[in-house]
Amino acid sequence: MQRWFQWISFKKISTPEEFDALVCRVERMAHRNPGFYRSRLRLLACLGYVYILAVFVLLFAGLWGIRLYLTTIQDLETIESLNYVTILVGFSLLRLFFVRFDRPKGIPLTRQQVPELFAMLDELASVMKAPKLNNVILNGELNAAIVQRPRLGFIGWQSNYLLMGLPLMQALSPQQCKAVLAHELAHLCGDDGRVSAWIYQIRRTWYDLAEQFEYSSGGFLFYRFFSWYGPFFRAFSFVHARAQEYEADQQVIEVVGGHHLAEALIWLYVYDHLLLKEYWSTHYHRALHQPEPDDDSISQILQVLRSGLSPDQYCRWLALCLARQTTNASTHPCLSERLERLDYIPAELAPPELNATVLLGDKFADLTAQLNQFQKQKEIEEWADDHDYSQHQLAWLHRLNQKPEHLLTPEEKMKRASTTWQLQDQQQALSMFQSIIAENPNQVGARYWVGYLLTEEGQADGVTHLEFAMDHDPSLVIPACRQLYGYYHQRYQPDRAGPYKQRWQNHQKVWKMALAERSKFAQDTQYKPHGLPDAEIRQLTEYFSSYPEIKSVYLAQRVLERFPECPYFVFGMTRRPFHRKKHDFYSNQKLKGLINCAIAFSSDYVLHFLDELVNWERLKRLPGAKIYPQR
Template sequence: MSEAIPARAPMRQPIFPKRFFMHDLLKFEKLVFACERLAERNPRAYRIRVFLLATLGFAFIASILLLSAGAGLLLFYDAFAHNHLPVIKFALFPTVIAWLLCRSLLVRIEPPQGFEITRESAPRFFSRIDEARAKLMASPIHRVVVDVGSFNVGVMQVPSFGVFGRPRNHLVIGLPFLEAVTPEELDFVLGHELGHLSGKQTRFRNWIYRIRQAWPRILEALSGGGNFMSGVFTRFLNWYAPYFNAYSFVLARANEYDADRAGAAVVGAAVGAHALLASDVFHDHLQNEFWPALFREAGADSEPPSDSFTRSLLALRRISPAEIEASMRRVLARRTSLADTHPCVADRLQALGETPRPPALLQRSAGELLLGELRESLVAEANSKWSSAIREQWSLARERHQKLAERVSEYSGSVDALDESGLLDYAALIEEAEGREQARPLVEAALSRQPDHAPSLFMRGRLRLADGDHDGVLDIERAMELSPDAREPGARILASYFLDRRDIERGLRYVETVQEADQRRSAAEAERSNVLPTDDFIDHGLGAAELERLRATLADLPVASVWLVGRRLKLSPGLANYVAVVAYARSLRPTQDQLNAILNAMPEDGFKIVTIADPKGAVTRKIAAMEGALVYGKARDFRSWSDIVRDEAANWSRRAFGSVRQHPAKAAGALAAVLLLAGYAQFRHDPRARFAYATLLIDLGAAGAAEAQLNILLGDDGGLDDNRFPDMESRARLTFAELLVSRSRDREAWAIAVPACRWRMPDALKARREALGFCSRH
């Protein structure tokens, strides 16, 4: 939904590099478990390893900085002390590296934003902080900020000098959170956050906690520059981050338990357990009940309510026991995950030695008691920001609900006559319009008629998982067995479900299914979007009326000729695909509006591509040569003279001697027919003619003779050193490499193709180069 809607985002997540893929999670989990066992068996050895890893990252940065700065200073000294001025250019490189590194590390880190409160404006709030600090001997809080859009509390340390220096401690507390807990429960939360800053019995853990907080900022500063140093640190991060994260993860999670015990030391374990469960239950109720119900009002009201925040406060005070029980079931069903160092609520309650009890309804919130006169202005600001933030979503929800109302009205009075698919469609509409509970009976009715109806099983499983019911897994797995269409969406839901519950091994099975589907989709999209000479072009199949409409549009545009063909797609066989090649008059550059006009005039169904004619491009030549492809303007022959000679000679030889494969004895006659072209290539030293001769020999099956001609062409006397023939050497090398590959001489082919790996060449030649695959290995 909106950014102003209260969200409980984890504030202390693992540090993963950008290239940390899903299949690495199992390895990461095993490493975390190994660290847990090491910490239990030999705590001292475990702490030493964590300390060494924590310092390794800073040692890496310091070593690069000292080496580059030292090398630059030595080279400058040598240049000026011994009058070796040319050495200056070598001194610039390490100096620039040191400068880039210092600039990245000295980047200013912005403090958290929000409504800042002071001792003068909220004395009761600060007195609670002082009492908790005194009990825990914690570091001071330098600044307190109230965020009207966050259902969370956290301490953020902002260094005073770049990413280093003495940090200032900023306490960020969400106004929705303040209004959802009692003053005593807030004391526990304050004790928890101050426990991260306390030096009492947990000094080493808190140091690691601060290191984990600092590294994301350092890595963002070092990796976001887009320069040479960004690449160096990215490669280091890909190796370092998973190991440091796994080794420090155990301490970080233990630090959360320590922080809970610090909070319990302030107000007691019973209050702490109530605070943990109540905050999560109320947040779950807002996300799953309040916001969907509020947005359903968009069907009747054109404007979002101006008091949405106030309504959320009333909803927390009017929550029914049944709703509390449903939210508790979802909250307690969550399991501790590797995605966050915070344990799940059930584990935190167990660590405190408390059993879960339903939270009582709020009578007076911490915000009402501690904010004083500020509360009224903060609530007004929250109402204003929430209303502005959800305005766009409200408009979309209004349009959606109006369409839903029309569709729901179509089913009124005829529900009993619906079949299984009709009931399921109606259930989907009711779910979106009124909620899950109202849709569930319709899904059950559909399954009572046909127990193996895959779409109904899938929807029931999805609804069950949304309510924390594990039986939903069985429904979705059964739907995936019955219907191939359910496999990808089912795998996405189950992968998220199991990974959230730390069942990595089972979740990764579904992750692989999702990744395979994504790869197939990406490959199909690449096939649709790229037009290659090797594509299977076919007749466009348009009727006279469609062609006339297209020609009427083209008549108003400055185009000389247009060719239109269809295309068979291997990865999307059922999708119609059209390719139009447009030759503009007088070499004009087309505008986007003109290209859009051509696209709109093409058939409405299917995927459409418009490309500009390239006289040297293989795609243009192939399409322009197809019979029936020209739909507008005059025909043009885009072939070069050497291509024309080659094609005509090949056609003549086939007509004269038939198929070489069927009549190998006639191959000698075919070769004799091109002796005139061979003599021209030999005595005129024209590389184009020699290349045409070589390709003709390949077409006729004379691979040995073709290899000899290509060797001459790529030699010193081949004439390719003349700039009059751009791309000729690229074509010759790729053709030669393809010939050698067909003869199982890959090593020689690699030596021929590698020099062309970094050359600029047309897209058609690039496609041939990539198809060989030598450059990726080079």
């Protein structure tokens, strides 16, 4: 017990640096003494519920003591009221042990439908001694996963779900698919698998309980504990989850062969880039013209995967995937580390002649049709929002195009060019960005987009623009370096690509901490006056006046420790009461999305409603903070 308290820290972890330092510390401890680590992890997983139970036990003890006292003085009416209070407290206690977990969504597969797939799963389960799979679900992801859903909440009795993506089956050969399935089943094998699932369940349960208690009327009993316990437990379970990924890969080597898993990982990473470029990038264009999703979205994804990719694309995207580093943003190791542990040297691969969809037999076409309909229903609500956003953007773009050129502000010209690139024509957008540079060669955003669009076309003229952008804006270092790294690899010039990879990786950690600082709003968050010229404030007032839901708007700058030369602005808004006859009702999230579609602003910013900010009174008190309505 003394050793436990020697390294445990009760200091609240509130910054990415502190979290990363704790993860490194736990990793070293787990490496030196794995048994000590595993035992403490189990104890720590129980600690949250032990604390909550202790609080409720003390409450019951207090209520029971009061009841005994009332019994001695014969106050029967108060005793009856106290009994109701005790029942309510008991009901709340029972609810702690039955946190609801939703069932995974998709098309259920049966043994009768796809016997070949189940034969492969049976073979793997037999060799690996894996527990029974209760459900196999087909979905539209380029991925596979094991999900455990506790039937009795905290008590357990797990139901095991295997989620299989039809795009994954299209992308991989049967043996590569088998390696991926073996990796997923490895998470369930042996005692460690059951412990891992239990820890994952407790982690998710804790999140639900933390959200319930932190801001509730009784939150003062739990807030201080959870503000320490949360990050500390995440660091512990994070180390365990990453170790499980490596161990699962090692089991695949023994069962299927490491080279099959390595090739599967490469194809999944590369095809993810292919879908992003050839399918998902056209999402806004489709949403602009269609009020509903396509009837055959999964079929379109499968067709993109069938069409394959060129050797240049493969070389570029593989290089980008291998350049990524393992970070604490995800428990999964990066591709290069996994390939190294699998003892596999990346090389150019030929697409599989036979893909894993053969495991679905003659049901492939029918399952694809079912999945098309399922995907349409799944996307329909989000698609409607995207359609509204794109129509809203198009209306504002038309408004900017109708405005005389000499009356457009620099911010409006950038907004017009970026919206044109997103919704209409890249070549037209490129001309607009180049016109902005002709007027102001130091416009960093325009320089970046010209460089990006030119290098996408393979033109070397874009390199200078990207280098200028990354030298003058820290937020553009990573995307510009990534673009140039891929550009030179596609031209088979790895020596020229190397420095950009180094700069990208060096900048990644510090910029991650800067983003964390900008996204966090707490009691000690400091603001300063916005310092914008009157002309830009009048322009902003015009935008906000177009939304009758907005009652008032305040604007301030965040006081930043990291990269203060890159200002970050905060808009704090209040809403008018909803009046059905005057305007439609939009949720806060959708209203912010619509405003983002319209607003043309010179710097990075965030929109918040004042009731979402912890210390909004501090923002309102700043001189000149209120910009709408103007006095």
